[in-house]
Structures are given as structure tokens and as C-alpha cells.
Amino acid sequence: MEATVSQSLRLTTWTSSDYTVPTMRNSMRLHTIFEKKKRDNNNMLQCNHLATIKPTIGHRTTGLKASCTSQNSPASLLKSETFITEEDLLLKEKSEEIKPCLSGRCIYLVGMMGSGKTTIGQILSEVLDYSFFDSDKLIEQTAGGTPVSDIFKLHGEGYFRNKETEVLHKLSLMHQLVISTGGGAVIRPINWKYMHKGISVFIDVPLDALAQRITAIGTASRPLLHHGTGDAYTQTFRRLSKLWEERSEAYTNAHVRVSLECIAEKLGVGDVCSVNPTQIAIEALVQIEDYLKE
Template sequence: MPKTFRYSPGKSLITDRLILEDSDCGSTIKVAEVDSSLPMKKKAVEISPELKGVSLFLVGINCTIKARLGNLLADALRYYYFDSDSLVEEAAGGKSAAKLFRETDEEGFHDSETEVLKQLSSMGRLVVSAGDGAVQSASNLALLRHGISIWIDVPLDMVARDIVENGIQFAESEITTSGSYSEVLAQLIALYEEMRVGYATADATVSLQKVAGQLGYDVLDSVTAEDMGLEVLNEIERLVRVKKMMEEAARPF
């Protein structure tokens, strides 16, 4: 399992006070159980030498599959996993404090988002689930260039159902999670239209709908986080290969 860090506010948002939570303890071994993430892990072993510890930034609307995907990728690549929104909230003193911070000093709140990204982008071997603040300014988008960014594109109706059924939490002021399905979907559509240009600057896009088509699934819910993870790794392999070819083509004779 990936090692998940929790931030405790201090002088530095990331490196000063990190508490390592080891979730490996207490696990049981089932001999007959098939590891559904095995194809991901095999692909990760193949591409890791070429990836050289470069961090991954997952952008796109928050949902269960995005969070699950981040943890799976961290596990497969032996990286650490962070959620940038959670770090911003913890730096502010919790969800309620973050909400108040955003309402009373929106510029300062966005500065905090940038500071978190700045520190994350200076580190390697991370999988970061990036909040929407990461794609809302040119300076933040530039910070994502320190790693590989992937747009995790999940159909909005699935995300809306996820929010209503599972109570997925969003950054304050984005989505009212207590609304009905139709209300939540309408808010998601508005948010998507606002963020789409920023999402599209990612190095690659992994669409759940496209993955379903590739696998021959008629029902989108059949797509698992493991399916998405393997496609992410395939995209990363392609990006690394293209970069290597460009570097070789630029070499003088």
C-alpha cells in the first residue's frame, strides 16, 4: 500500500511536520485471492526506470475513482500520495477554517494553494491528486510542468451520483453536496465548463468513457480504478517515449 502523509501546520506546508501513517499493519493474506492491480504493477515496473522518479499530478473533478486511482498509482510506482486540497485545508486549520479563510480572503486562500503546489512540485516520487486551484492560474499550471499531469475525465453524471450516494467532499464553495442529484449535476456542469480549459492543458487525458470502449464494456460502472490506472501508465509510457525520441533527434551528429 502507498504511504500516505498527513500535514500538520508549521513553517513549511509539506516538509516541516509530516506524520507517516503506515497502513501495511494488520493486513491478511488470502492465498486464492487474485490481485486485480497486478497488470498495473507489472507496467509500473516496466516504466519506472524511464520515469526516473518524476511526480504525477492528477487533475479533473474530484470523485471516488480519482482518489482510488491516486492511491493505486502510488502503490504500483512505490511513490507517496498527497491530496493538495487536503493539505490546503490542514494548513488553514481544518475544513471550517479553510471555508472561512476562502470567504474572507480569497486571494490569500489561492496563495495558499499555490504554496502547496510549489512545495509539492519541488519533490519527486509523488502522486498528487490536484484540486481545481491547480488549473486556475498560469503560475499554478507552470508548477504542474515540474511533473507529468494527467486529466482524469469521468462522466459528470457518474460524479453526481457518486456525490449524492457517497458524500464526496469538494473544496469549499465549489459544490453543495447536500443537494439533489439534478442540483449537484447542474453545479458540476458549471464547474466543468469553468475548469475545462485548465484541465485540457494536462500532458495527457485518460477518459473513463474511452477506457470502457477499449475494454468492450457496455456499462461505464464496469470500469475499475485498476483499469484507469493501467491506461494512465500506458499514457505515461507514451509520453516518456516521445520525450526520449525528441531528445535524441535534437542531438548533433
């Protein structure tokens, strides 16, 4: 499947869902990530924060939480015995229910920068047995590995948006993919034409939570977030608010909306930072299933 995808796209620099995604830290608890089970005498699961994005379904570690503050301190590395959680079982059950209904259609994740699309996308690809692609990473690879921030500097945003549209067009010709899109992919109507060949899912995260997370990990890789003078969080929040004003209406074009505030309310927690990636992935599958029933 993965080899077929790469050949069909005719971009030999593109890689499959197993390519390495750069490690991110302080992920608003959106990035509770699990390494695959170690085959050792202790039958233990080593959990390195964000070292591996795909979870091993049915195996979970406890106590791993990344701070949702502006303090740039990495989450602790914890060891825990392997066990099966209700969330793992529900995620697997829901994925098995919905997969036949998808009929191979691709899933496109849209949302503001820092909303956790890559992590959630890889969880969904794992349980649905789909391949995963990050559109920004594909653009970088077609540019010889040039980071998005440098593409903006060297060629401008217009050039990047053209490449983004080309990537989405090629992906739209494929099946059984989960695709994490860039935050600004929604601003071009032609991109929606391609994404609507599959199912588009809007990951809706409050701006204050996004600003906290992005401030914590830094804005060097975020070409549209240029800090002025003053507090970094305040500057990030202001810039995010401006981008939200420009894009919020476009996000409503998504077939499905997954609100972290709604998930937190359902779970009875007061802070969206308490919502973990598995819970978001489950809600995404629930919302997709409801959409397909309409």
C-alpha cells in the same frame, strides 16, 4: 524518503503517504479498495469498503462494487479468498516498465471533484513506490485541520487558491511523489508551471456519473456545490456543468488524458461505473508511457 519529503517542505503538519484519508462511500466503483492481507489461520483477506486506500499488489477480493446510483447506501462488506488477478499482474508489470523512464518525476492527477484522484493516486504511489499527497489535505493541515469547506467560508476562495498555489510550489521541488490536486487547481496558470515540472494526468469522468456519485455521498464537503431547491442530483449536475464550462479548456493542459469512457469501451462494458480503480491506474500508466515515448 517520506521523512525527507516532510523536512524539505518544512511543514511539520504534513504527513506521508500513510496518513489516513477520510472514508468515502458509494464511489462509482472508482473506489474498490483492499486492506492488507491478514495473517490468520484462514489466510483470508478482509475487504472493508474504503477503509484503506492503498491496495496490496497481487492480492484481490472479488465482488466488491459500490453502487453508482443516487441512493446513499454503503457497499457490502465482503470476504473472499486471496488470489492474483491478471489486472494485478498487469499493473505491476506496467509500473516496473515505466518507473525507470519517470526518472523520479512527480505525477500530478487533475480532474473534476469526485473523479477518484485520491484513490487512483494512492494505487499509483503504491506500485511505483512513490509517496502520496492530497493537496487539499495538505492545505487543511497547514490551516490547523480546518476543513476546506470551512476555509472557503472563513476566508473565501481567493485565500484557498493562494494556499493551493503555495502547496503546489513546494511539492514541485520534490521528486517521486504522486499528488492528487483539487478540482480547481487547473484554473491558475502558475499552478501549471509547477505541475509541468512533473507529469500531469487528467482523469476524465462523465458529468452524469460524477453527479450520481457526489449526490450519493452528499455535498457538505464541496464548497462550490450549493444546492438550490429541487432534486439534489439535478442541482449537482447543473453546478458541475457550470464548473466544467469554466475549467474544461484548462484540463487540456495536462500531459495525459485518461478517459473512463475510453476505458469502458476497451473493456466492452457499457457503463463507466463498471470501471474499477486498478483498470484506471493501468490506463494511466499506459498513457504516461506513450507520452514519455513521444
